[in-house]
Amino acid sequence: MDTFFVFFDKYLILIYLLIFTIILGFEVISKVPTVLHTPLMSGANAISGVVIIGAILLVRAADPNDYFSLGLGFFGVVLGMTNVIGGFVVTDRMLEMFKKKKK
Amino acid sequence: MAYDFFINLGYLVGAIAFVWGLRLLSSPDTARRGNILAGIGMGLAILSALFTREIAAPSNNYAWILGGMVVGGVVGGFAAKKVKMTDMPQMVSIFNGLGGACAVLLASVELFLMYKGTTAPASNGQLGIILGTVLIGGITFTGSMLAYTKLHGSIWDNTFVLPKHNLINNILLVGLLAFAVYLFILGSAAGTTLGILFLALALIYGASFVIPIGGADMPVVISLLNSFSGLSAAAAGLIYGNNMMLVGGILVGASGTILTVLMCEAMNRSLLNVLIGGFGGGGASAKGADGEQIAKEVSLSDAAIQLFYSQSVVVIPGYGLAVAQAQKIVKEVDDLLSANGVEVRYGIHPVAGRMPGHMNVLLAEADVPYDKLLDLDDANNALKSADFAIIVGANDVVNPAALDDPGSPIYGMPVLEVWNAKHVIVLKRSMNPGYAGIQNPLFFHDKNRMLFGDAKDTMTKLASELKGM
Numbered sequence: 001m002d003t004f005f006v007f008f009d010k011y012l013i014l015i016y017l018l019i020f021t022i023i024l025g026f027e028v029i030s031k032v033p034t035v036l037h038t039p040l041m042s043g044a045n046a047i048s049g050v051v052i053i054g055a056i057l058l059v060r061a062a063d064p065n066d067y068f069s070l071g072l073g074f075f076g077v078v079l080g081m082t083n084v085i086g087g088f089v090v091t092d093r094m095l096e097m098f099k100k101k102k103k
Numbered sequence: 104m105a106y107d108f109f110i111n112l113g114y115l116v117g118a119i120a121f122v123w124g125l126r127l128l129s130s131p132d133t134a135r136r137g138n139i140l141a142g143i144g145m146g147l148a149i150l151s152a153l154f155t156r157e158i159a160a161p162s163n164n165y166a167w168i169l170g171g172m173v174v175g176g177v178v179g180g181f182a183a184k185k186v187k188m189t190d191m192p193q194m195v196s197i198f199n200g201l202g203g204a205c206a207v208l209l210a211s212v213e214l215f216l217m218y219k220g221t222t223a224p225a226s227n228g229q230l231g232i233i234l235g236t237v238l239i240g241g242i243t244f245t246g247s248m249l250a251y252t253k254l255h256g257s258i259w260d261n262t263f264v265l266p267k268h269n270l271i272n273n274i275l276l277v278g279l280l281a282f283a284v285y286l287f288i289l290g291s292a293a294g295t296t297l298g299i300l301f302l303a304l305a306l307i308y309g310a311s312f313v314i315p316i317g318g319a320d321m322p323v324v325i326s327l328l329n330s331f332s333g334l335s336a337a338a339a340g341l342i343y344g345n346n347m348m349l350v351g352g353i354l355v356g357a358s359g360t361i362l363t364v365l366m367c368e369a370m371n372r373s374l375l376n377v378l379i380g381g382f383g384g385g386g387a388s389a390k391g392a393d394g395e396q397i398a399k400e401v402s403l404s405d406a407a408i409q410l411f412y413s414q415s416v417v418v419i420p421g422y423g424l425a426v427a428q429a430q431k432i433v434k435e436v437d438d439l440l441s442a443n444g445v446e447v448r449y450g451i452h453p454v455a456g457r458m459p460g461h462m463n464v465l466l467a468e469a470d471v472p473y474d475k476l477l478d479l480d481d482a483n484n485a486l487k488s489a490d491f492a493i494i495v496g497a498n499d500v501v502n503p504a505a506l507d508d509p510g511s512p513i514y515g516m517p518v519l520e521v522w523n524a525k526h527v528i529v530l531k532r533s534m535n536p537g538y539a540g541i542q543n544p545l546f547f548h549d550k551n552r553m554l555f556g557d558a559k560d561t562m563t564k565l566a567s568e569l570k571g572m
Contacts, residue, residue: 014349021354024354025358029125033130034460037463039134040362041325041359042191043138045195045198046142046145048199048202049205051335053149054339054345055171057345058212060161061158076208080205081175081176083198084149086198094464
């Protein structure tokens with residue numbers, strides 16, 4: 001139990017962030033109309049590309065001779081970036097179609 | 104000092120841009136700006152990651168990073184420009200999988216570096232997070248890839264379903280969780296072999312849990328995997344202690360969760376029921392098959408005349424419309440009717456397409472203004488005063504058995520109550536039951552007239568009839 005208390009104290013701010021982001025996420029996303037649910041999903045794809053940050057940090061910290069980390073990290077950057085660019089571009093393509101209103 | 108401030112500011116503003124961007128998605132008018140804003144937030148976050156000093160003794164290896172970004176950017180950009188709107192579910196599935204793959208990759212590197220002794224043994228919390236990321240990232244990756252092949256049609260339902268597949272899945276899952284706990288207890292002593300085995304099991308389970316899920320349930324599965332891809336990003340964020348990844352991942356997780364719940368509600372099924380599968384079984388008692396019921400037909404020219412002189416029409420599109428590529432021609436009929444003062448709107452069931460909101464996008468692509476696209480509740484209100492409901496390529500979502508036949512497998516599912524309109528016209532190729540194999544009593548309803556033929560073909564003929572008036 002003591003380890004739990006220590007853990008809780010140490011990561012208190014993180015726990016706040018976690019809980020408030022969950023609440024905020026549900027609040028914001030429940031306001032998205034059904035018409036836009038597909039763009040929401042592809043936009044979410046783009047945002048989940050945020051894992052690219054982890055890949056960047058991994059490659060930056062890797063030893064220049066550690067080809068295991070570099071190779072997989074490189075691959076991680078490729079995957080993350082595909083999501084980021086692909087997600088935002090295709091979402092924009094869709095939302096542009098919704099933008100056109102009656103003439 | 105100022106340097107670190109700007110790095111952290113980049114993350115902070117990036118996170119706010121994510122939230123604000125999603126907020127702007129609450130209206131089609133502002134949505135595009137919201138997407139761009141979120142994109143800017145992502146750019147800031149990437150810049151911060153590239154230049155942060157939080158890494159002790161970085162060797163940077165910028166060439167590797169930039170190379171990866173160029174490759175990913177080109178692949179992603181190309182895919183995004185080329186993909187057809189009918190193929191959006193496949194694209195989202197692949198992207199779900201890529202997010203999961205990236206997370207599982209990162210976690211695996213951390214895990215194996217530790218096992219090889221390159222890095223110091225992780226703390227308990229750290230190890231737990233790494234194992235959890237391998238688990239959820241791995242499941243997301245292979246699950247999404249399998250969902251993609253199913254949507255793409257290269258793997259048909261039931262191809263690889265083993266006897267007692269759900270039991271096997273449950274055993275796999277329990278085994279996987281127990282294995283994770285075991286590795287957690289062993290700590291860094293577990294070693295590479297066990298690590299690889301764990302990774303492999305997670306990947307196998309991901310594919311295995313999607314295998315028995317039927318094609319009609321794909322909207323639920325895509326949403327669920329969307330949520331998982333966010334959770335795996337958030338979990339990876341915990342590994343690196345990066346708040347930005349955490350915020351982004353949780354937002355995606357929340358979005359996927361909400362959509363999963365909405366899709367389940369739209370089909371009146373629990374998530375568990377979808378995952379366990381077995382749609383359409385035991386529906387033998389469905390009504391409608393009793394006696395020699397005869398569906399009445401309407402001729403094309405009669406239909407055209409009646410529609411032309413009506414006040415309001417609600418079109419109910421189903422996935423059959425997209426399969427027939429008839430969106431454009433439906434819009435043409437819409438224009439011809441609107442020119443005569445007929446109010447034309449579209450009633451869109453949440454599971455009309457293959458993913459949440461899919462049908463809306465397909466119609467928007469055909470230039471249908473979004474204020475004509477009604478969701479389930481609005482459509483049911485509109486139907487009460489509509490002269491005509493035209494059903495194009497939909498079947499189960501307009502089945503009255505969902506309301507009044509407890510024996511029907513879709514009983515309880517919210518449907519578009521088209522029979523409240525004064526008249527109903529069903530466009531259909533033949534009298535065969537729909538996707539789920541359930542007979543539809545609507546076809547024999549007093550108000551209903553059948554218009555047989557290929558959806559696109561019929562709509563084209565209807566358009567030319569209307570032009571002649």
